[in-house]
Amino acid sequence: MNVLLFGATGMIGQGVLRECLLDPGVARVLAVGRTPPTTGHAKLRALVHEDFLDYSAIADDLTGFDACFFCLGVSSAGMSEADYRRVSHDIPLAAARVLAARNAGMTFIFLSGMGADSTGHGRLMWARVKGQAENALLALPFRAAYVFRPAFVQPMHGIRSKTRLYRAAYAIGAPLYPLWRRFLPKYVTTTEQVGRAMIVVARHGAPTRVLENADINAVATPAGSS
Helix, strand or coil: CEEEEECCCCHHHHHHHHHHHHCCCCCEEEEEECCCCCCCCCCEEEEECCCCCCCHHHHHHHCCCCEEEECCCCCCCCCCHHHHHHHHHHHHHHHHHHHHHHCCCCEEEEECCCCCCCCCCCCCHHHHHHHHHHHHHHCCCCCEEEEEECCEEECCCCCCCCCHHHHHHHHHHHHHHHHHHHHCHHHEEEHHHHHHHHHHHHHHCCCCCEEEHHHHHHHHCCCCCC
16 A cells, blocks of 8 residues: 655654554555655655645656545644634645545545534634535545544654644643543544554545544454453
């Protein structure tokens, strides 16, 4: 499987990249971003690109992939709706339209978040915009398209968020993670599980097109495992 990854330097994107590089069934990974990943690997290629609304200059490089994991995103904190829409709606749609036209057999997986509003008309700005993006992406002519809605994502294997506030929150919350995992399993997952789940869904599909946090964990955990 050939994988295209957007957002490989973000916290969840790092986890997804790690799982792709570890998976023997993933033949190559193209990471598209404004900065290349710090990870080096024989099957990893980094493609530095600045304008995420225009892919005309690199369209040929985005051809020949079986799956796209779109993990590029930002927090809505302190952002206007117009700015947040540009990053969380316009950018993924611009990429997806190019990919759908050039990769007829592609499975596209969009990283959203728990609480996204599928009606696209709710009062919460971020949830409304995410829901509108989800709906537009699921309507594109991919072989298959899915939305992942994780809740609290615990970084694993030395992965850290690039956002200082998030790093502090994760450092404080890390000792409590085993308790949350035990008593609130529907609301917690890990970067490892998100990455594994994306690979499994790209390879085998899923019974629902929108995977909530519990669905992600179920897909990532092999039958018989705890």
